[in-house]
Amino acid sequence: MAPERDIPDATVARLPVYRRTLVGLAAAGETTVSSARLAELAGVNAAKVRKDLSRLGTYGVRGVGYEVENLLMQIGEVLGVNVDAPVVIVGMGNLGQALARYGGFSTRGFRVVALTDSDPKKIGKKFAGLTIQHQDDLPKIAKDLDISVGIITTPAEAAQQVADELVAVGVGSILNFAPTVLNVPAHIPIRKVDLATELQILGYYQHRAS
Amino acid sequence: MAPERDIPDATVARLPVYRRTLVGLAAAGETTVSSARLAELAGVNAAKVRKDLSRLGTYGVRGVGYEVENLLMQIGEVLGVNVDAPVVIVGMGNLGQALARYGGFSTRGFRVVALTDSDPKKIGKKFAGLTIQHQDDLPKIAKDLDISVGIITTPAEAAQQVADELVAVGVGSILNFAPTVLNVPAHIPIRKVDLATELQILGYYQHRAS
DNA sequence: AGTTGCTCGTGAACACCTTCACAAGCGCTA
């Protein structure tokens, strides 16, 4: 039951990519895959794949490769994809609406179960079968639906306050789209998706090449 | 003129965060900032800030700190934020529309100048002052507007094809939102923004904590 | 000018990650 502990961060970050690749292979009817092939499809080095997978306690078969289904199950176990985590999206502007309508969550172990906003004009509107509720009702929503993940898509100025509210109602992890650094207790995992930062990084490499 | 070469990847990835922080400080009327303060606001270690900034050839003043305006200019120079890079968004679905309406590009050196899609029903629609054009017209668009950056927000299945088309018309860098690994020539910088991956990484850390 | 307090820049140590290279192991065939 217990997945192996202490998987390196770099490995954890690659597991979802392996998983996605394996889902594709399984759909194509492949039953086994070598580290070399998986590496090519996932865009990484083959030795890295083997080292990563060995961290799971997963063992491949020498001379043959890894069993696709088995590997999928093991990675799913480690990532917790097999449990369905309830998600709330806070801030139903441009981005929040796009996320609410996105269908790619369900196959990855996440289910958007609530949408909130602080703008009275938005309350009551529907997206993808859910009604936007007021941010002030978050405590009740979180309790009723046992919210586990919070996604922040508010303007940067409101993001810290929203993060505090999410932590207060017991959310277990946070994904932040607002371009600002958030302070949360150390035990709450938090990650950011920062489009503008990515573009600027690209800017550097392109700029430098010329 | 020439910025220092060979800035480590890890440093480059942090420069946009420093920049954003400095913009905030400048707006608040601060003229100098210490590495300790900048570190706290940017959520990193102070020694790291100093090492990063020393890579720019930027010099602070001992006993005082760094001059905010000067630092902003230097980072902007390195990132190429001071030139206005024309951007095309390919795939005007949920996400593409949200990005098209997003106002945060202009202050970071990027300007969305064209939107394309392959769905005839979407051609001609307007977003944020731009009209969606057909993907087949990309060569002409790229030439006329001197497109420098391509953002891919199509379904994963179409992403590689779109990437090839972007490369063919001479785009200088690519930002990919589709959950798939893209193959592009080595000289084209490419980065991905992968929401589902981020959620799964969070899943691991949350799962593990329990 | 001398002293004090603060902050930078950086060498050195450490931790983490990647890559190479190869022995060990598996399945298949004869």
Next chain:
DNA sequence: TAGCGCTTGTGAAGGTGTTCACGAGCAACT
């Protein structure tokens, strides 16, 4: 059972990134 081809798992080496710790330098005040 022996031999062969293929692929894994991992020790070791090399590289990158982080953090510590401290000398050096500037400003301000006496």
